[in-house]
Amino acid sequence: MRPKGATTKEPEMATPQDAGDEGGLVFHPMDQFIVKPFFGDGTEVAWYTVTNATVWMFLAVIATFLLLVIGSSGRATVPSRMQSVAELAYGFVYKMVEDICGKEGVKYFPYIMTLFMFIVCANFLGLIPTAFTPTSHFAVTVVLALAVFLTVTILGFVKNGTGFLSLFWVASAPLALRPILAIIELISYFVRPVSHSIRLAGNVMAGHAVIKVFAGFAAIAVISPVSVLAITAMYGLEVLVSFIQAYVFTILTCVYLKDALHPHH
Amino acid sequence: MATETTHAEGVVEAGPGMPQLDFSTWGNQIFWLVIALIATYLILSRVALPRIGAVLAERSGTITNDIAAAEDLKVKAAEAEKAYDKALADARTEAQKIVAEAKAEIQKDLNAAIAKADDEIAAKSADSEKAITEIRASAMENVEKVAKDTAKEIVAALGGKADAKTVNAAVANRMKG
Amino acid sequence: MEGELAHIGAGLAAIGSGAAAIGVGNVAGNFLAGALRNPSAAASQTATLFIGIAFAEALGIFAFLVALLLMFAV
Structure with a gap:
């Protein structure tokens, strides 16, 4: 139906009902997220197949490598442009970790930097037209979030023992409210990886x-100028969102890590 | 146009409408994601982060050193200025002293020279005085002698027999008058 | 028929995006009001601002997700 829509209909003839209908679209908006093998025409995806998702994940890794390794290879005291960006990214995440988790959190800086660089590179590369965005897939983000959740939970118990459970027992609340709060806190704790x-x-x-x-x-001639303008505006917003979501993911990781390091509010 | 049948057909064609919920690709994505994350982590923790950290530390060290060096240089410059000022003041006092000394010496020399010149002038004027007196005296004498001689000659010429003694006395008498 | 109902449901779920927009606007507006009262404290609180926005927005994204599920997965 999707490709057919383009060929069987004159775009100018499309009525508002048709435009609102799925059939009015030249392509399906969710097609861009289909994971398919990168080489060859097959659709079969085995666990080891190199797919478009794989390619763009590794482009993100390469982008990270180019920025942080090649960019800083000059080791100049007065930095070049690339090195400035690399140092900016380093300082940005380092300061975030230090501000939120304190001095103890600095030990986990490489993990958080890994998450940040991967997400921000994948997001930005995904904005290239015809690109694939690995971070738009729940498979990817669920793994990232679960990794953070499990790390933080295990770390909390290793560092604080059962004292970690005081995270759920709000000592500042009235005694009668504490069990209810504990249930709410527990639920919100387990909703964390989901959200x-x-x-x-x-x-x-x-x-x-x-x-x-x-x-x-x-594709509809009458509204195409508006739509092109809207695409431009959305693209600008998406550039912002790409960065902010990477930032938010990282900063929430820092907040969760802080809970594991200092569970007593 | 888009009837229920074509809609259903479309869904069948697209498989699950949301590729994100096509769980058959999850294993593949998770497998490659884990590899990508491990690669990123190794790149960052082995190479990139220590290097950038070192560069940043080195830079902050350099900046601190430079600031300290600048502070040092500033202090040195202030010291040098102070020394220069002192030297200048010293030189000025010295110069003033030398000027005063030279002035005193010159004054002394001048005084001595003036005194000497005065002496010489006094001596010379005394000499002159004496010479003038002598000349005057000798002139008087000459005049008297000439007068006597002349008187004798005149007396002789007038036919008188001139007694030298009388003539002389008469001339002397006249001259006194 | 069922598919059309799903589309209506998706449209209703999209109202949740507007609700999230109200929430995000509230967070950002109140932050701005506070920041203008005490600008010196604003810089230290931007992280809190983004966390607040993220939490408010996450619920809008849930609504969007429900809409997508109704559109494409039901």
Whole structure:
């Protein structure tokens, strides 16, 4: 139906009902998220197949490598442009970790930097037209969020023993309220990985899907200027969202890590 | 146009509408994601972060050193200025002293020279005085002698027999008058 | 028929995005009001601002997700 829509219908003939209908779109807005093998025409995806998702994940790794390793290879006291950006990224995440988790958190800086660089590179690379965005997939973000959740939970118990449970027992609240608060805190604790992963994937997916929807409207001559303008505006917003979501993911990781290091509020 | 049948067909064609919920690709994505994350972590923790950290530390060290060096240089410059000022003041006093000394010496020499000149002038004027007196005296004498001689000659010429003694006395008498 | 109902449901779920927008606007507006009263404290609180926005926005994203599920997965 999707490709057919383009060929069987004159775009100018499309009525508002048709435009609002799925059939009015030249392509399906969710097609861009399909994971398919990068080499060859097959659709079969085995666990080891090199897919478009794989390619873009590794492009993100390469981008990280280029920025942080090649960019800083000059080791100049007066930095070049690339080195400035690398130092800026380093300082940005380092300061975040230090501000939120304190001195003890600095030990976990490389883990957090890994998350940040991977997400920010994947998000930005995904903004290239026809690119694939790994972070728009729940498979990816759920793994990232679960990794943070499990690390933080295990770390909390290792560092504080059962004292970690005081995170759920709000000592400052009246005694009668504490069991209820404990249940709420417990639920919110377990919702963390869910919201953590869905926030990132949802934001990225929503932006890309909306751009695709507007791109579909661009085929209709009457509203195509509006739609092109809307795509431009959405693209600008998406650039912002790409960075902010990486930042939010990282900063929430820091907050969770702080809870594990200092569970007593 | 888009009837229920085409809609259903479309769904069948697209498989699950959301590729994100196509769990058959999850294993693949998770597998490659883990590899990508491990690669990123190794790159960052082995190479990139220590290097950038070292560069930043080195820079802050350099900046601190430079600031300290600048502070040092500033202090040195202030000292040098003070020394210069002192030297200048010393030189000025010295110069003033030398000027005063020279002035005193010159004054002394001048005084001595003036005194000497005065002496010489006094001596010379005394000499002159004496010479003038002598000349005057000799002139008087000459005049008297000439007068006597002349008187004798005149007396002789007038036919008188001139007694030298009388003539002389008469001339002397006249001259006194 | 069922598919059309799902589409209506998706549209209703999209109202949640507007609710999240109200929430995000509230967070940002109150931050701005506070920041203008005490600008010196604003810089230290931007992290809190983003966390607050992220939490408010996450719920909007849930609504969006429900809409997507109704559109494409039901």
